Each structure stands twice: as C-alpha cells, then as structure tokens.
Amino acid sequence: MNAPGFPPNFLSQLSGSPGFDRENFIEAHQSADAPTSIRLNPFKKIPPPTGNHVPWCGEGYYLDSRPSFTFDPLFHAGCYYVQEASSMFIGHILNHIKGDEPAKALDLCAAPGGKSTLISSALKSNDLLVANEIIKTRVPVLTDNLTRWGPSNTIVTNNDPKDFSRLKGFFDIILVDAPCSGSGMFRKDPDAMNEWSKANVNLCQQRQERILADVYPALKEDGYLIYSTCSYSVAENENILDWLCDTFELESIQIPIQSEWGIVESRSDAHQAWGYRFYPGKVKGEGLFAACLRKKENTGEMPNTKYKEQQKANYKEADLVKPYLNDADNHYYFKVNEDWLAIDKVHKESLATLSQFLYLKKSGVRIGKLAGRDLIPDHELALSLIINKNQSLQTELTKEQAIQYLRRDNITDLIINDKGWSLMTYDGHPLGWAKLLPNRINNYYPKEIRIFSKAEG
Structure with missing residues (x-):
C-alpha cells in the first residue's frame, strides 16, 4: 500500500517497532478522521455525553462529532477537558501505582495541562501536584486550565528540569511527558510530518536523556517515574527505558491492560522493560508510548532548612478572608503582594520548600484583595472547589x-x-x-x- 505524505524513510524506520502493522497504519492515516474525546472533571459533575467510553479512563468519552467547545460555557467552567484519548492512559497508570498514602506528584513538561488535570483528578486534597512548564510563554495556558479544574492542592512552576535536582527525594511520582519527534500526532497534525527526520529523532533522544537525568534526583526511593512520548520511534521509547535501567537503579512496572483495548505491550531489548504503544487503527486514539519504572536507590534527601513564611500574615485580615472558603480552618493563608491566597494546610511546608528552589507561578487558590473589610474576589476563587458559594x-x-x-x-x-x-x-x-x-x-x-x-x- 502506498503512503503519500509520510516523510522519506519514516515507514522503514518504523518497520522494526513492536506491534507495527504497516498496512493498518497507513489505512488509519488515510481514511480515518482523528476521534474527538473529552474527559469529565470528577469534581464538577455534569451528565456524561452520549458517546462511547474511553476504555482505559473512567471519565473519558468519545464524541460522535466535534462541537464548538469555545461556545460551551461548561468548558469554560472547567467541567471537562478536551483531551486526546490515548494520553488518558497516564491516568490508568497512576491509578495502578498510587496507594492510599499522601503523595507529591510532579508533571515536569506540563503545558497545556491535559495530563496535569488528569493527575489532579486522581489526587486527594492531602496529595500535592506540582505542574511545571519549561517554556515561559506556555505557562499562562497551563495556569488557566488548572484554575478551571478547581482543586487547591496545585502549584504551577516555570523551571528548567535541572532546577529540580536540588529537591532531592521530594517527589513520590514524576511524569516526564518528554518533548519528542511527534510522529504520533501525524494524523491529528499532518504538518508535523514536515518536521520529522532521523536526525531529529536522535536529537530528541539526547534531549530526553538529559531531561530524565536532570530530574531523577528529585524522585524519592521507591517512587515512580512515568515516561511518555507521542513518538513511535524505538530510539525515543524502548531504548530510553534501557538507557534509564543502565544509568540508574530502576525496576520496570507492568501495567494491567485488556486485550480488547488494542494497546501493544512491548519489552525493551536489554532490560525487558515494559512499554505500552498506541497505534491509530489498533486503538481509537493517536500515537502514544508510555512506561512506568520504580526507583530502587536513594540519591539523597533534602537538607533540613528553616522555612520562611511567604509573607508575614496579618491574621486579622485572614479572618476577613476565611468566610469565603469552605473548610476554612484546614487551609493555610498567605499574601503575595496585596493578594490573599490559600492552600491546603498540609502543604504549607512543601510550599515553603518549593518557593526556595523554584519560580512559582500559581500556588493553591488566589482568593483576592481586601479593600477595608470587603473582599475584591479573584477569578481563581470563582472556579475553585474551595469557594463558599453561600458567601456571595x-x-x-x-x-x-x-x-x-x-x-x-x-x-x-x-x-x-x-x-x-x-x-x-x-x-x-x-x-x-x-x-x-x-x-x-x-x-x-x-x-x-x-x-x-x-x-x-
């Protein structure tokens, strides 16, 4: 079968990839439109759509047609997120590995926020999510999407991966959805084909190794590293798993899947590490690779440090703010310039630690400014889960x-x-x-x- 549009040598490079079916792959890219899928916000209940379920995600649904999301107020209210179905598999991994103990999770390459909101949905208020975006211009859209989602246990940062190496053993779970050559998005974004080359694959592999090495010290012993790309390349996927196992003490984790889902379970050559491949035509979704590994070594811990308050709190002012929040006594209140903010009290120490080492763009929920005894409320408060609606x-x-x-x-x-x-x-x-x-x-x-x-x- 001919394959017009694919970059030169692309299909021959894929020929040795686990589970690759050339004819099925070409047909999926020529004759099938990319499916539209959404993921409901479990914290902001709305009736489910009429489409079929995404099999690996309890809140995921395929839509029969693509509506104009811009003109749906429920989208702006944060009641759902428009997300490609394959990437929802990260939530399935998270649900498999996360226990009942409170966890600190990092989404290292987080914008625009699909996987961050996915992680947020799996966390409880005593868990903490740090969503980081390396590129400064992409931080606002990440912040907006997490504001819409609503939970107060979220911090957004704008840092290079190497900055996290100082947070030794801080995180229980780290997701690295790594920058890649993008071949998994060819059906959804045909222009991406113009960017693909073997040289670019090799550059991406080197960048992925550098990012993983930089962030690795921040993962605690027995913590989980989730690695994903939207590439089909073995060099960026299974070979990265072997590199990780060669370089660090990591144990591959097998994730339970069902055969009818159409996901290809692969093994890396050297260490037989488990990986999960999504091919259009086999799954109802775009290209994805995902894997999970557990850290089996201690690479250091955070030194004991005296923590500074964000800004000296005026507790009389804080008492004026508290009525606007549900469960007000279980939150820590602090000011940034004239704005009052709140985060779950259990995360006070983590907030202080992160503020010492990272550039924070969003911390918990921005409540608003006080004008005398009256609150000028912030947009974040309106969309948050902690707002006391009876106060307004x-x-x-x-x-x-x-x-x-x-x-x-x-x-x-x-x-x-x-x-x-x-x-x-x-x-x-x-x-x-x-x-x-x-x-x-x-x-x-x-x-x-x-x-x-x-x-x-």
Whole structure:
C-alpha cells in the first residue's frame, strides 16, 4: 500500500517497532478522521455525553462529532477537558501505582495541562501536584486550565528540569511527558510530518536523556517515574527505558491492560522493560508510548532548612478572608503582594520548600484583595472547589447570556434584583465574577481569556 505524505524513510524506520502493522497504519492515516474525546472533571459533575467510553479512563468519552467547545460555557467552567484519548492512559497508570498514602506528584513538561488535570483528578486534597512548564510563554495556558479544574492542592512552576535536582527525594511520582519527534500526532497534525527526520529523532533522544537525568534526583526511593512520548520511534521509547535501567537503579512496572483495548505491550531489548504503544487503527486514539519504572536507590534527601513564611500574615485580615472558603480552618493563608491566597494546610511546608528552589507561578487558590473589610474576589476563587458559594450572590445565566458574559459583552435581558459581587453561573457552575449595580453590571471576567470569536462554528 502506498503512503503519500509520510516523510522519506519514516515507514522503514518504523518497520522494526513492536506491534507495527504497516498496512493498518497507513489505512488509519488515510481514511480515518482523528476521534474527538473529552474527559469529565470528577469534581464538577455534569451528565456524561452520549458517546462511547474511553476504555482505559473512567471519565473519558468519545464524541460522535466535534462541537464548538469555545461556545460551551461548561468548558469554560472547567467541567471537562478536551483531551486526546490515548494520553488518558497516564491516568490508568497512576491509578495502578498510587496507594492510599499522601503523595507529591510532579508533571515536569506540563503545558497545556491535559495530563496535569488528569493527575489532579486522581489526587486527594492531602496529595500535592506540582505542574511545571519549561517554556515561559506556555505557562499562562497551563495556569488557566488548572484554575478551571478547581482543586487547591496545585502549584504551577516555570523551571528548567535541572532546577529540580536540588529537591532531592521530594517527589513520590514524576511524569516526564518528554518533548519528542511527534510522529504520533501525524494524523491529528499532518504538518508535523514536515518536521520529522532521523536526525531529529536522535536529537530528541539526547534531549530526553538529559531531561530524565536532570530530574531523577528529585524522585524519592521507591517512587515512580512515568515516561511518555507521542513518538513511535524505538530510539525515543524502548531504548530510553534501557538507557534509564543502565544509568540508574530502576525496576520496570507492568501495567494491567485488556486485550480488547488494542494497546501493544512491548519489552525493551536489554532490560525487558515494559512499554505500552498506541497505534491509530489498533486503538481509537493517536500515537502514544508510555512506561512506568520504580526507583530502587536513594540519591539523597533534602537538607533540613528553616522555612520562611511567604509573607508575614496579618491574621486579622485572614479572618476577613476565611468566610469565603469552605473548610476554612484546614487551609493555610498567605499574601503575595496585596493578594490573599490559600492552600491546603498540609502543604504549607512543601510550599515553603518549593518557593526556595523554584519560580512559582500559581500556588493553591488566589482568593483576592481586601479593600477595608470587603473582599475584591479573584477569578481563581470563582472556579475553585474551595469557594463558599453561600458567601456571595449567585446569578444564573442562560446559554446566550453566558456567552455574552464570557465575551465581556453586554448581557441582555438580565434582571437584577440585588447589588454587590455575584458569581455568574451556568447550569449551577461558576464562570467568574460580576459586580451588580442598580442600573448595570460590571463584568470582571478576565480580559486575557475572554471569547474573542464572534460567531459560533
């Protein structure tokens, strides 16, 4: 079968890859559209869609057609995330390895946030998620997506992998969804074919090894390293597993799968490390490789350090903030400039440690500023799971009104009976804040994330 469009030598390079079926692979790229899938937020319940389940993800669903997510207020409320189905397998790995003990998890290459929200869904409030993005310009979209998701046990950082080497033995779980040659996205993004070459594969392999070596000291003994790429290349996948086992003391973990899922279970040549390959045509999803290993050595621990407060707290001011939160006494309150923030109290020490070594972009939930005894609430508070909705007015919007609000347009046919700060909600889910006045409303939806498009579709 001919394969128009693929880069020269691409298919011959794949011919030795575990489970590769040339004809099936070509047919999937020529005749099948990439499926659309979403993953529901378990913390913000909505009715499931009518499509089929993603078999390896309890909250994952295939959609029969691709709607305009931009014009769905529930998307902006964080009730679901649009995510490629194969990548949801990371959640299946996490559910298999994570026990009941509190865990600190790091998503090292996190933007735009699909896998971070996936990890967040599997964590409890006494677990901690650190979502890091290396590229500064990609941090805002990561922060926005995690704000929408809602939990307060999340910290976003903007650091190079080598910066984490100082956090010796800090994390129980590290996900490295490594930059790669991108061949797994060829069906979804045909332009990626123009970037592929054997030389680029080799460069990616070297970069992957460097990233893994840099972050490895931050994983504690008996902690888990999850490694994934969207590449089919053995050099970037099984060979990386062998390199890891050659270089460090790591034990490969077999992940249970079902044969009807269509996932190819592979073994690396030298160490027989387990890997999991996703091929379009065999699975209903795009290309992915994933593996899990457990660290079997102690590479050092954090030194005892005297921790500094984020900013000296004014406890009388904090008492004015607490009524806006559920379970207020179980949170640690701190200020960054004039803004009050809160994070689960169990993470106070971790926050102090991370702030010493890393550049923090988001810590817990930003509550807002105090003006006298009144709170000017922040957008993060509106979308958080810890907000005390009974503390504020709530204004329910129709879909048309919700879209107007998300555009920062005038909201038509809105009856205002109260005045003051109000949560603007759609189907009961908060979208953001507005200030209700006798003859108008002031829309406080953030300008930088408003809907710019004027027409649906």
